[in-house]
Amino acid sequence: MNKRRLVTELPGPRSRALMERKTSAVADGVGTTMPVFAAKAGGGIVVDVDGNQLIDLGSGIAVTTVGASNPRVVRAVTEQVEAFTHTCFMVTPYDGYVRVAEKLNQLTPGDHDKRTALFNSGAEAVENAVKIARAYTRRDAVVVFDHAYHGRTNLTLAMTAKNKPYKHTFGPFAPEVYRAPGSYPYRDGNLDGAAAAARAVDQIEKQIGAENLAALVIEPIQGEGGFIEPAPGFLPALAAWCRASGVVFVADEVQTGFARTGDLFACEHENVVPDLIVTAKGIAGGLPLSAVTGRAEIMNAAHEGGLGGTYGGNPIACAAALAAIETIEEDGLGARATEIETLIKERLSRLAVQDLRLAGVRGRGAMIAVELVREGSTEPDPRLARDVARYAHRHGVIVLTCGTYGNVLRFLPPLTITDELLNDAFDVLADALNATAPKAAAQQADALKATALEATAPKATALEATAPEATR
Numbered sequence: 001m002n003k004r005r006l007v008t009e010l011p012g013p014r015s016r017a018l019m020e021r022k023t024s025a026v027a028d029g030v031g032t033t034m035p036v037f038a039a040k041a042g043g044g045i046v047v048d049v050d051g052n053q054l055i056d057l058g059s060g061i062a063v064t065t066v067g068a069s070n071p072r073v074v075r076a077v078t079e080q081v082e083a084f085t086h087t088c089f090m091v092t093p094y095d096g097y098v099r100v101a102e103k104l105n106q107l108t109p110g111d112h113d114k115r116t117a118l119f120n121s122g123a124e125a126v127e128n129a130v131k132i133a134r135a136y137t138r139r140d141a142v143v144v145f146d147h148a149y150h151g152r153t154n155l156t157l158a159m160t161a162k163n164k165p166y167k168h169t170f171g172p173f174a175p176e177v178y179r180a181p182g183s184y185p186y187r188d189g190n191l192d193g194a195a196a197a198a199r200a201v202d203q204i205e206k207q208i209g210a211e212n213l214a215a216l217v218i219e220p221i222q223g224e225g226g227f228i229e230p231a232p233g234f235l236p237a238l239a240a241w242c243r244a245s246g247v248v249f250v251a252d253e254v255q256t257g258f259a260r261t262g263d264l265f266a267c268e269h270e271n272v273v274p275d276l277i278v279t280a281k282g283i284a285g286g287l288p289l290s291a292v293t294g295r296a297e298i299m300n301a302a303h304e305g306g307l308g309g310t311y312g313g314n315p316i317a318c319a320a321a322l323a324a325i326e327t328i329e330e331d332g333l334g335a336r337a338t339e340i341e342t343l344i345k346e347r348l349s350r351l352a353v354q355d356l357r358l359a360g361v362r363g364r365g366a367m368i369a370v371e372l373v374r375e376g377s378t379e380p381d382p383r384l385a386r387d388v389a390r391y392a393h394r395h396g397v398i399v400l401t402c403g404t405y406g407n408v409l410r411f412l413p414p415l416t417i418t419d420e421l422l423n424d425a426f427d428v429l430a431d432a433l434n435a436t437a438p439k440a441a442a443q444q445a446d447a448l449k450a451t452a453l454e455a456t457a458p459k460a461t462a463l464e465a466t467a468p469e470a471t472r
């Protein structure tokens with residue numbers, strides 16, 4: 001299980017049958033990127049129910065950083081399941097929760113006194129960070145940024161920027177959430193970090209007033225919004241302004257955390273110390289767990305009994321988190337993320353030299369993206385991104401798109417993937433770009449005409465024509 005291998009067309013017969021049952025049983029609102037059902041996963045490969053082996057460049061959206069069946073995680077989870085599955089930390093607590101809190105207090109940026117509270121999902125943790133900041137400051141307003149993604153609950157939808165697919169028809173949303181302009185070097189004329197921060201602060205002061213602002217919530221590298229890496233200096237300037245204004249600076253590291261970007265947390269890249277840091281996704285090797293960690297005086301502002309939830313800090317998820325964190329530390333996965341960055345950026349830069357539809361290669365560690373644009377412009381080309389992703393999907397590479405304009409290809413492999421798999425996946429992407437090049441399309445049309453004359457349609461085009469569209 002260490003190679004891409006296709007034994008049926010994609011999706012195969014078993015996946016197609018399951019997709020029919022999914023359509024009859026699961027709400028249409030729950031889409032899937034690929035019409036392929038998983039049977040087994042690990043080591044950068046997802047094996048589908050038809051026995052096809054796909055290369056995983058998505059990690060289940062940046063979750064399986066240590067791999068989808070990491071041996072340490074499997075062992076820890078198995079032991080915990082045998083001991084007990086749940087007691088509710090708010091009823092009879094257990095040490096796994098405390099140990100995860102101690103670890104997070106120790107590992108997150110800053111050596112000040114910290115406290116942690118555990119939850120289930122990223123969105124739930126973001127909501128709790130806002131609750132805590134409001135309790136501490138006794139202020140209401142929250143500021144977020146253009147292209148932000150913070151989750152799909154009502155408050156976090158108010159904080160998320162993009163209408164479709166996230167917000168459309170689901171409002172009204174929670175009040176007192178304001179949006180400021182961010183830093184998007186590829187699209188804001190390389191405005192420098194200090195200038196972009198000054199622009200945001202000016203808007204915040206004029207439209208909200210610092211004295212009304214409880215928290216500024218920001219992703220150090222924006223995830224769903226397009227892997228947008230702000231200009232250097234942007235985050236430190238905002239953090240400094242928050243400190244001077246009594247505003248709680250909240251880093252949403254749900255996607256960037258746990259060695260994804262090479263550093264354990266993306267804030268560390270510019271020595272930014274957030275007041276509160278929100279983590280989830282990569283924290284627990286695939287089990288649902290999230291956390292808010294931060295300054296003790298802020299975290300303790302919420303009254304006793306004010307924070308919690310039935311499942312928050314579930315013992316199985318805590319056992320998995322301790323094993324995942326140990327793996328990141330012992331196996332040097334931060335350094336591995338940096339190697340992956342070098343490999344992917346090298347492959348993308350080489351492609352971008354020959355193909356002017358690729359632009360804005362960016363990101364850090366194993367969180368890298370490229371924008372697809374109309375040749376010779378910066379105009380987003382979401383259609384091309386979709387076509388390239390679909391080609392990759394049909395050829396056994398799981399790749400995700402993102403971005404406000406839907407034109408960004410993003411690469412988020414597990415840190416346990418091999419160079420061999422990465423190179424194979426980027427060979428497929430190179431083929432995908434060739435296949436979607438305007439010239440290639442014209443040649444293909446000519447070839448089709450020729451073969452139509454001979455009345456023998458080529459196999460490959462028959463497959464392309466019948467492959468159902470990925471539903472996303």
Ligand SMILES: *Cc1c(COP(=O)(O)O)cnc(C)c1O
Pocket residue numbers: 120121122123124126149150151152219223224252253254255280281
């Ligand atoms: C995924 C994500 C969330 C939401 O996490 P869920 O576990 O899906 O609720 C919040 N913030 C960021 C930056 C994310 O990437």
